[in-house]
Amino acid sequence: MTTFPVLASTLSETALGNFIKEKYLLSENLNCKLFRTGVNHTYFISDHETKFVFRVYCHKWRTKIEIEQELELLNLLKQNSLSVSYPISDRNGTFIQEINAPEGIRYAVLFSFAEGQKMRFMSNETCFSIGSLMAKIHNVTESKKIDRINYDSETLLNQPYTNLKPFFDEDLDEMKFLKEIGSKIATRIKERNLLENKNGIVHLDIWYDNLSVNNENEITIFDFDNCGNGSLILDVGYFCKQLFFIESDKNEYELKAKSFLNGYQKIRNLSETEMESIPDAGASIFVFYLGVQAQRFDWSNIFFTENYLKMYVGRIRNWIDYYEQKITVASSDSMDL
8 A cells, every 4th residue: 555645744763763773873872852843843853861852854944055054054053153053964974854744854963962041031141141142153154155045135024924915814904914014124134234244044933932041141143943044133033032022021121132133243243224224134134033833834723823923923013113213212311401
């Protein structure tokens, strides 16, 4: 009987563990456990002393060249003594494995384990350390390019809207808002000439879920799956936006955002134009990831609904409104002087 074709599969922990034992110079006693499915599938590898992460890319999510470029970036950062999760080669010095899954070839890479813990509610000191590490990474990646996506107005704002159209009526207030804000942000990006200054390779997904913190507030950043080329302020804006929704008390947000920015600027300067662009940068990436959700996942379940769109777009609105109000208050204060 012929095996029925599938769109996606989840690889057996046991079979994958045996595969890893054959390919890598690791302990024969290692355990392989599925940690998370999603855009890619993540497995934890452990021999009770040493831990690793094995990422299995979903079929046709990334080309081999795109993965090679990601790994070259990680090795460059590692060579510069920056704390990131880096790729580990197999017995033959190969970094990328090819697995013949039911849906087709899936690529896979073994990574070092980021020691520490995920910390949703971070201290000011932790935020400072994250800012410092991000700036050190940007010092290495500034003015460099890789053979991957270019993050600009088209890919961050226009294409995501196009990806959403098959799922949602364009007459919905949320869709109208996304189209309107996309146009406004694109205009401001052009006016500020952001695409011409301080560009480089960006991570695009630095937030608490993609970094580990040890007891000394030492940070390790991982999951560079969305790395690409763009304005470096994108990483700064995205972290601030994530922090904004973690901290319901906006006084706490302001303190932690200031600590993060101080940590960053201790290493590299942020111009006035870049600082002004933080709200647009954060909003742009949230629009981008909404487009990824429409593009990447099978949304035939109850998750991707109008209610979800309202919630998600509501977050973007709140972020933009917050900063517009800050600008209004600052202008009013200056007029009173």
